[in-house]
Amino acid sequence: MENLSLIVNGEKIEAKISPETTLHTFLHDTLGLTGSKEGCGEGLCGCCTVRVDGKAVKSCIILALQVEGKSVQTIEGLADGETLDPVQEAFLDHGAFQCGYCTPGMIMASKAFLDEASKPSEKDVRHALSGNLCRCTGYHKIIKATLSVDQK
């Protein structure tokens, strides 16, 4: 067992974990943050996307120990109390999800992208989200929702 210290959704976490634990397993099973979903376990679907120091990361292909000392944000940490993030509001307004299984990862990828981009084009958004699979929506409303977010 190894010591792990990191920040998850603003809270300092100390834990003892076995070294092969993935970040996804640590978040989902150990901390009970079930928002990020396992869709493939191979980093190919994006359902488990979280942010590590702001960057979108597929949590199923990174070890928890690799984020030692870093700040992790999951879908559960995106809203400010009762106030949803503008990306979450945009997804609700546009109906940019159906079954919702890819949604946490999609929103975190969208959020990470929007925080870095300035006045993105549709092409930029499509490239940024091309690693996140969705079977329900054909991405149409996801792209529209992401483009609609007013970047302050």
Next chain:
Amino acid sequence: METNNEYKYIGTSERNVNGVEKVTGAAQYCSDMELSRMLYGKVKRSPYPHARIISIDTSKAKELPGVKVVIVGDEETCPSRFGAGVADEYVLARGKALYVGDAVAAVAAETEEIAQEAVDLIEVEYEELTPVFDGDEAFSRNPPAILHEELKSYKTIRSVPPRFDENRPNVFNYFRIRRDNTEEAFKNADIVLENRFEVAMIHHVQMEPHCGIAKVDGTGRLTVWGTTSKPYGMHRDISESRGMEPSSVRVIIPTHVGGSFGGREPKAEQIASSLVLAQKGYPKRPVKMRFTREEQLTTTTTRARYIVEIKTGAKKDGTLVATKMKTILVGGAYAGTGYLTARNGSFGPAANYKTPTFSMDAYGVYTNQRMAGAFRGFGNAETLWGMESHMDMLAEELNIDPLKLRLMNCTDEGDLNAFQEKMHSVGAKECLHAAARDIEWGKKTEQKAPHLKLGKGIALGNKYSIVPTASACFVKVHPDGLVELRTSTVELGQGSNTIFSQMISEEFKVPVSKVRVLNPDTDITPFDLGTASSRSTFNMGNAIRKACADAKKQLFDLAAKELGVTEDVLETAESRVFVKGSPEKSMHVSELFIPMVIGGYTLKEGAEIIGKATYYLPGVMPDPETGASERPASFYMFVAQAAEVEVDIETGKIRVTKMVTANDCGKAINPMMVEGQQDGGVLSMGIGSALLEEVITDNGVMLNPQFADYKLPTTLDCPDCDNYKSAIIETAHREGPWGAKGVGEGTMVSSAPAIANAIYDAIGIRFHDIPITPEQVLTALKEKNQESLG
């Protein structure tokens, strides 16, 4: 986005009522559920496509620390076969393994890792048998392999019985239509055209892998949570396969299920149940069976390879005089819902055009592959792939514009279809006009470079909805005015919870926030046929309206006594009951409930205000020889789609540059959600099935069981937002709730032919199989060039 509307809640794009949970990560799926002292299951699977099981040695697996249960397919664990229409499957294979991945044993252990280790320690001795994969070979009178020697002795369902073929031992269902004499009509046709088409096997790829959790209480009662779309189907499968009393099984589906698209046969749930029941004594520990992505892609149901032969006769002016078809659903080792898909894939071609003579022979055959069954469109995307490619070829032969040929032959209100049923609520023409308008039919787009060839294509389609059919529900009025719906419709992402809420809002004149929809639970929510066949809006919608009327009657009977009026003068809105025209004579719903001394509320009589209703539509079973029926389906959803493609003749790459769809849903209860169905059907599954997706196998082994190789459309494979249009056509159905029919399944039935017709327009090459890949394009272009040189 809003459509013409005279209602307050119906026809509005309400936000998804489960949306906040979904965008905040609060939504819990079956795979997120944990119970105390839970065990985790893994499955031992056959490496052979067809093999006799000689022996299974589980001794090493049982000795592994942490292993609690090991089961194999035997009389004790798997006493009876089950199946949607043909009871041909055991929970774990007995006697023979029939596909690569067939479950032969299962383990439950303290962790998934231990369970997997134990599975690897199970030793199975097989005797390999000759397999059959090819549809034509499996269909033949002397197939290389017969999968179910005892087929004729299997139990079959009575309501829509399968029909076997005396001479073809792998046929698990045969359905025929004979409308008048096609052979005579062909003689009188000016042009007769014949073609054969196929589609590849594809997978639904629901984002949540299949999952089941089972537990048994101290009385032996089994409770199962799962990801299925048919709670009562799963309830039957589980009780039947074990000979349990139906009342001793409870099925619960969580509020959130990660997609279905027809592919949620409850296998994980079945195995989890077996692993719990096999534990000796009490207490038994709950078991979770969560399939990996690879297990989902290699062992759960697929859309079958489908063979479609079509022959049509037409007059010079384009009038269709005869259509003759033969289709083979190249099914898997077990019929599953494929038994019905094989039959009902004929409905689309039967209703698309007003052909005076029509003949159809539709078969489903067993092969040594995993089960093939329901997939969005239920056989009709496959049969219409053939028919709508063929129609373009006919248009070319006749030198008639493909749009015009469709407009002059498509069915319309009052026309007879091939079942000789008088069609009602037919939006075919409106859909065709809308699709033609949105793709700018007839207008050439300027080519960007000489090697980038552009073309446009159009296709018509329809999707029926099943009969016999039934939905039941309860509508309860709570003391605080909240109205609760108890329904077994599964919220799979399609938005049923939201549109049902809107329906109740409309009936009770309360905001959607004052409505709640419970998740399916066979102890609480009554029978529903299943969340399939685009049937929920129509069937459950009708049940909801009737149950609301019942609940309101109870409410008014109680309130009439309090207000000193007769119940027929009352109405309700905003949780109040009042006298029509005299709103000052009113009371809040809560005033009917008396607060009690220790707590809670009571009515003076009648226990609770609970409306209940069943919507039952038996339909008329088609005549076994002619298919004739006055009501073979509950309704038809029409769709027209058009595509513009750009084919790079240097690389063979096809890009869908523009895609439009027009869907006749009767009435859009929630236009935003209708669009959502259109978007997913066209952009993900339509484009995917036409250009990208294929389950590639070698000797029954899937070669591409990961997302790296099974190509789902990504954001980059879909046309830009401005180049995609979805039109909602509302051809009200006289029996639909507010005129509504359905939408989901009709959304991909004409995508592939529209795209292929556009490819033909671009490069003059007709493809008979999908997916159409760059390799195929390059090969075909090379052949074409050689022909023109030769």
